[in-house]
Amino acid sequence: TQLLEQSPQFLSIQEGENLTVYCNSSSVFSSLQWYRQEPGEGPVLLVTVVTGGEVKKLKRLTFQFGDARKDSSLHITAAQPGDTGLYLCAGPTSGTYKYIFGTGTRLKVLA
């Protein structure tokens, strides 16, 4: 069974601080996606990473896919209260058509 483990589970920081969220698996993923979910809503896609070692930037958010395609990270620079939410990594499992989500990281940025 392929799993996506995220750490930390919870993160509370002050506005302006930097943070990194990790997504790890023992299995190889052909691609990974990061979503953000706000209370009462479904997740919304932030980015897709496909190539091992790939780095993508979305304003103050930097996403990296591990060289072996077993892990990914999300780094936020100078966090703002608007970054508050649940961050989820997700991806298609190999050998099946299942699309699974990570355990989630709940981020709270205090003004």
Added chain:
Amino acid sequence: NAGVTQTPKFQVLKTGQSMTLQCAQDMNHEYMSWYRQDPGMGLRLIHYSVGAGITDQGEVPNGYNVSRSTTEDFPLRLLSAAPSQTSVYFCASSRTSIDEQFFGPGTRLTVL
């Protein structure tokens, strides 16, 4: 386009009752899936479908049934509700199993 729609938005059931959560999409997506999300947690895959007439089990399928008679609709049936099924249920659709998932607004289900 309405995207992915789910009904109802809220539901309260008694233990042992059955019900169907409705999901429809108007994007002509082949892949559809159901997830449950417990408080503060990620999403767990219940069932998925790669096209009309084809369904398969996800990570937590027990107590749930699905069918996919059309591309647009993917209802989720709770056969005999249990308190452990209290959760928020999300339906999602995508072009294929590796593409961006588009989510409905969710159904908040409470089983007493």
